[in-house]
Amino acid sequence: MxxxxxxxxxxxxxxxxxxxxxxxxxxxxxxxxxxxxxxIVEFPWVVYLTDATGFQFCGGTVVAATKVLTAAHCMADQRADNLRVVVGREDKQSTDGRVVTATSVQVAKAYRGDPTGGSDWAVITLSRRVNVPPLPxxxxxxxxxxxxxxxxxxxxxxxxxxxxxxxxxxxxxxxxxxxxxxxxxxxxxxxxxxxxxxxxxxxxxxxxxxxxxxxxxxxxxxxxxxxxxxxxxxxxxxxxxxxxxxxxxxxxxxxx
Known part of the structure; x- marks a missing residue:
C-alpha cells in the first residue's frame, strides 16, 4: 500500500x-x-505539527525565524488557524519548548494533491519568531x-x-x-x-x-x-x- x-x-x-x-x-x-x-538540543530545528486539539500528524523544519518547511500533503485541508507548531519539545508528554500558532500556509503552486506527483513542500509562517538556529x-x-x-x-x-x-x-x-x-x-x-x-x-x-x-x-x-x-x-x-x-x-x- x-x-x-x-x-x-x-x-x-x-x-x-x-x-x-x-x-x-x-x-x-x-x-x-x-x-x-x-x-532536541542537538537538532533544535526539527519540530512537530499538531491541530488545535494537540493531535500530532506531521513534522517540519525551522528554515527561518518565522518559517517552517513541511510537506504539502501535510497541509491538505489544514487551516492556518487550526495549526500548531511545537518547537523545542523532545518528549511530546512534556511542557518543554513552546507551541506556536501559524498565520499562513503556502503550498507549492505545482502541487496537485498527491505526493507521488512531486512538489510535495509547503511553507508555514509562524505568528512569532522562534529562537532556533534554522537549518540551511x-x-x-x-x-x-x-x-x-x-x-x-x-x-x-x-x-x-x-x-x-x-x-x-x-x-x-x-x-x-x-x-x-x-x-x-x-x-x-x-x-x-x-x-x-x-x-x-x-x-x-x-x-x-x-x-x-x-x-x-x-x-x-x-x-x-x-x-x-x-x-x-x-x-x-x-x-x-x-x-x-x-x-x-x-x-x-x-x-x-
Missing part, C-alpha cells in the same frame, strides 16, 4: 493493515522501523550522491502498524540511486524526489514523520514524503528533493 508519511490517514491505514495481517503469513509481517532517541536548504544537486548517509528525524510510528513515538527519534539512511528507486516506484522522478534506505528494509520513516527532515552535513536535503508501507524490503523512503525547489522555497521565506 503506497501511502504518505502523514498520520492523518491513521484510521484508514490501520483498517487496511488489519486486513493485510490476516492475509499475509506472520513471517512476512512488517519490520520494526530502526532508530534511536534523538536530542541544500542548493547544490551534487549533494545527492548514491550511498551518502543522511539522517531522518521524527515522532512518527516506530513500526508500520504501531503507535507514534512519544519521543523524537533519529535514524541514519543511505541515499539510493535514482535507477534503483525507479524500480520500486513507477512514479519516481529524480528531479523532484530522492530515495533513502536499505534494500533489506528495517530502517525507514513512517506515518507521522511526513514533512520532517532528511539532513546531511548540516543541510536540509529532503522532506519526508511517501513510501510503500514502512521499512519494507525493496521499498525505500521517498523524500522531496529540496535542492530542486530551493529557489522557490527561498522566495516564500524572503517574502516575510
Amino acid at each position: 503506497r501511502i504518505s508519511r502523514s498520520s492523518r490517514l491513521t484510521v484508514v491505514v490501520c483498517a487496511v493493515l488489519v486486513a493485510l495481517a490476516a492475509a499475509v503469513p506472520a513471517a512476512a509481517s512488517p519490520r520494526v522501523v530502526g532508530g534511536e532517541r534523538a536530542s 536548504l541544500a542548493k547544490d544537486a551534487a549533494v545527492y550522491q548514491t550511498n551518502a548517509m543522511g539522517l531522518v528525524l521524527g515522532w512518527g510510528r516506530t513500526s508500520e502498524s504501531g503507535e507514534v513515538s512519544r519521543y523524537l527519534m533519529e535514524a541514519s539512511v543511505p541515499l539510493v540511486a535514482d535507477a534503483t528507486c525507479g524500480k520500486s516506484y513507477q512514479e519516481y522522478r529524480a528531479t523532484a524526489m530522492v530515495c533513502a534506505g536499505y534494500a533489506q528494509g528495517g530502517v525507514d520513516t513512517c506515518q507521522g514523520d511526513s514533512g520532517g527532515p532528511l539532513e546531511m552535513n548540516g543541510e536540509l536535503v529532503g522532506i519526508t514524503s511517501f513510501g510503500e508501507g514502512c521499512a519494507r524490503p525493496g521499498y525505500y523512503g521517498v523524500y522531496t528533493r529540496v535542492a530542486s525547489y530551493e529557489p522557490l522555497i527561498d522566495e516564500l521565506i524572503a517574502a516575510g
